[in-house]
Structure formats: structure tokens, C-alpha cells
Amino acid sequence: MLTTASASAGGQARVSGTVPLTRVVPQPAEVRTTAGVAFDLEPDDAVYATAGSKEATDAAAFLTGLLRKPTGYALPVRSLASGARPEGIVLALGGANKVTKPEGYELEVTSHAVTIRADDRAGLFNGVETLRQLLPVKVDRAQRMPGPWRVQGGVISDAPRYGYRGAMLDVARHHLPAPDVKGYIDAIARYKINYLHLHLVDDQGWRIEIKSWPELAKIGGSSGTGGMLGGYYTQEQYSDLVAYAWARGVTVVPEIEGPSHMHSALASYAKLTCDGKPLEPYTDWVNSPLGKLCIDNPTTYEFLDDVIGEIAALTPGPYIHIGGDEAHERPQAEMDLYLQKVAKLVEKHGKKVFGWQEAAGSLDPKTSVTELWAAGINDEQLVEAAKGGGKFVMAPASNAYLDMKYNESLPEYPVGNSWAGTSTVEDSYDWKPEEQVAGLGESTIAGVEAPLWSETVFGINQLENLAFPRLLSIAEIGWAKASSHNWDAFKVRLAAQGPRLREARVNYYPSPEVPWPLGS
Structure with a gap:
């Protein structure tokens, strides 16, 4: 037995x-x-x-x-x-x-x-x-x-509890060189993370070459948060990353953000702005107030059709993420118009639509997946989408965002965020996907994701220190039976991974919560 x-x-x-x-x-x-x-x-x-x-x-x-x-x-x-x-x-x-x-x-x-x-x-x-x-x-x-x-x-x-077990990597605020992305793929694959969500576009940088719109990479790819760590992936480099991930059991989900967080595109092409006036590249640490696509400009959708088409051709995985978050100043009718048009472009190019939770009220729940990052923003829309057959990936910022600091006091944390609070290793483990929003029960959940935003992260060593060991908590929640959830048992198994991470040259935080063995 x-x-x-x-x-x-x-x-x-x-x-x-x-x-x-x-x-x-x-x-x-x-x-x-x-x-x-x-x-x-x-x-x-x-x-x-x-x-x-x-x-x-x-x-x-x-x-x-x-x-x-x-x-x-x-x-x-x-x-x-x-x-x-x-x-x-x-x-x-x-x-x-x-x-x-x-x-x-x-x-x-x-x-x-x-x-x-x-x-x-x-x-x-x-x-x-x-x-x-x-x-x-x-x-x-x-x-x-x-x-x-x-x-x-x-x-x-x-067998896994959920089919989607993701790690999101923001390479837009600060560019991460392709060899370091490969190292991250190696690290997440060992814990059965099967999707890598690449956040390729934001106000501070455009990170993927688009041959039909070459200035996106030349101008949009030149900047980064604080004026640092610019760069972009050629289509050949991106295809190599996709193939590298697939050879390790990981599927890439590219994200082209919109309608907000698009300053890098607007700075690259003045014809994308509402008044036709050029913008300077944006390097501030917070979102750009000018980084908004012009929703009633036909050029916006010609541009997105080209971008989505080129990326879809390079991406064998099923999803393209279209963003949709933090556009609170937009009337719902504008969001509906934009997101529904972009969803049709994604479907035209043979992919399934993925969006942040704010997109749930605008997208067809039967043909899309949305990602929750903070309960309380649009709970009613999420519940309505669930009633219509919608599926959700859970990534609550207070528990699953790997860029949150472990604590506020220790000097080893000059990097990382704390707007969603600090997050210990136990915090990253101590949550239940089915309890994030009342009305979104187990049957509506497609999986979990661990995002890592990079505006306060400078390179792979800092990135890994924030991600590990907390990413293992998200991997455990996404895979293991709900009935097995037990922090005291988990931290012992987690501790045994310390020497393995060390041998693999993965930088991780030796949290005092975890009984690491000698040699960790």
C-alpha cells in the first residue's frame, strides 16, 4: 500500500x-x-x-x-x-x-x-x-x-495539483542578459516550474527586437530604470531562450504590456502617441504618467498586430500575455475596446489570451486566462468571469511576489520592494490559492505564479537571492496536494535543498526560519 x-x-x-x-x-x-x-x-x-x-x-x-x-x-x-x-x-x-x-x-x-x-x-x-x-x-x-x-x-x-506553475521575470525595468535568463530557467526547472512568464515591455524598456518596428529595440531598448541596464534580445536570442526553456520542460509566455506601461514604445515612435509628439525615454523608478497607448488611434492596433504576429511566430507555447493592469484612470468602455481588440489579434495569430486581473471584465472568460496579483481591485468582475467559465492564475503580491524584501531591517536588503509588505519564507508558503477571493474556488484556478519585478534589482545575484528559497514555496503550493500543506514539514525538506542550490551556484538567502544543514 x-x-x-x-x-x-x-x-x-x-x-x-x-x-x-x-x-x-x-x-x-x-x-x-x-x-x-x-x-x-x-x-x-x-x-x-x-x-x-x-x-x-x-x-x-x-x-x-x-x-x-x-x-x-x-x-x-x-x-x-x-x-x-x-x-x-x-x-x-x-x-x-x-x-x-x-x-x-x-x-x-x-x-x-x-x-x-x-x-x-x-x-x-x-x-x-x-x-x-x-x-x-x-x-x-x-x-x-x-x-x-x-x-x-x-x-x-x-502528479501536480495545478497545470500552470509559473515564474514571472521582469526583464523590462532592468534588462537581464540572455545567459542569466538561462541560468534562471535551469534553477526554476529543477522544482517543476513549467512556465516562464517574460515581462518584455514596460515604461523603462522594450526588450525584444521587432523587425517591422526596428526603433523599438534601438530606442526603447536603450533605457532602463535609473538610466541603467538597458539592452534587448534579438529575435535569434529570444528564439534560443525559448528553445533552451523547452529543452528543460519549461514553456515561455511572452508579455506585451498595454495600454499603460508603454512609454518605451511611445518614445520609439511618435506616431503611436495621441498628439504625434515624440517622448524622451523614461528612466524613473515608478510608472510613467505618459506611458499610455492612444486607444482610438488606428496605428495602435496596426503596431500591436505586427508585434504580436512576430512574437507569436517565435513562440511555440500557447499563451501571449497582454497586460491590462494599472490602467485605473481609463473608463471601462475604453478598456473593453482596447483589450477586446488586442485579444482578437492574439487569437488571429493562433495564441490564447493571458491578462492581469484588471482585464477579467473585458475578456471572454471562456477563451482567456487572467492573473490575480491583489485581491480587492475588481473582485466582482473576477467572480463574474468565473461564473462564465474563467480560469485564474494566483500570484498574490503579499505572498508570491519574489521582489518583496524578506524584512526591512537587515543591511543585506538594499534591494527589493516593500509596497506589499515584507515576505518571509514562511509568508511565501502560508497562503491558499482557493482562498484569495471569495467566489473563486478550486475549480476556477489554473495555477500559481511567482513574479519578480526588477526596478530595484540589479543583476542575477540579487535576483536569485530574492527568488530563492521563496520560489520553492510557490512550486510546492502549485504541485503538492492541498492536504499536505504543513510549514514545519516543508521547511525540513526545503532545508535539504540548500546544499543543492549551493552546488548549482544559485545564490539564495539562508533564512533563519529554515534549519539549513552544514554545507548550505
């Missing part, structure tokens, strides 16, 4: 020198530990992927990319014939998998093999990330290390 992952027996039955199956973040749905059994990866082992399956081969490429450097093993990828039970690591798509929920997987460890079974590509990647945490901490080293590479025997049957 399967026991829950928090069962203490799972740890007591393990083989000495192995990681307990119950130590994974986010917490698996069900775990059974096999006493006295372990698998040792050997130099002559191979990785077997279901024959003819690109999905399985993709997962095998990801896994071998993780393992070859630290182990020094060749780990060739071989085809798995139907019915075969080879020794080594097996990635099997379909067949005997007992977990049929999307993104679910079964991971079985015997003395002869580690077998990951899933019904879809995402499930195989999720199983690989679990296996990664069950291997010794040294698996995250960038150089060859001595074995053994031992995994505790047992079975994990696992």
Missing part, C-alpha cells in the same frame, strides 16, 4: 548513503520505500528511451546532460523496445504507467534499474527532476566527481 510522502517510515527504511524518497521538493503525491534496496549507476549503464518517441528522447537528452559531467560516464541513449526491461535508466512513454493525470509520472527504483513512466513529455521531465533530487548532492557539480551514484529503492507515484 502506498503511503504519503510525509510518512516517517519512508526515511527509516532507506539504504545508508541514499537520499530519502520523502525529501523531494515539491512533495510527491505518494511514496513507497523498499527497505534494503538501492540502485547504483555504473560506468557502463545506458539511458533507454521509448523507441520512436521524440518526447522520450528529449527527456533522455536532458537527463544525460545533467549526469555526464559529474559522473564522467558516457551514458549512451538507446531505444527501448516494447516489453523490454533493461538495466540502467529507463524513460518509458505510455504503456504500464499507472499515473494517468497530465504531467504525472511513476518512478520505480529497483536494484537493476530506475524506470520513469509517463503518458506525456512533461511527465517524463517531472520524473527526471525528481530523480535528480534523489541522487547525491554532488550531481549538481560542474566537474567530474567520484561515485557511488546511488538511489534509494521504492516507488513514487506523482
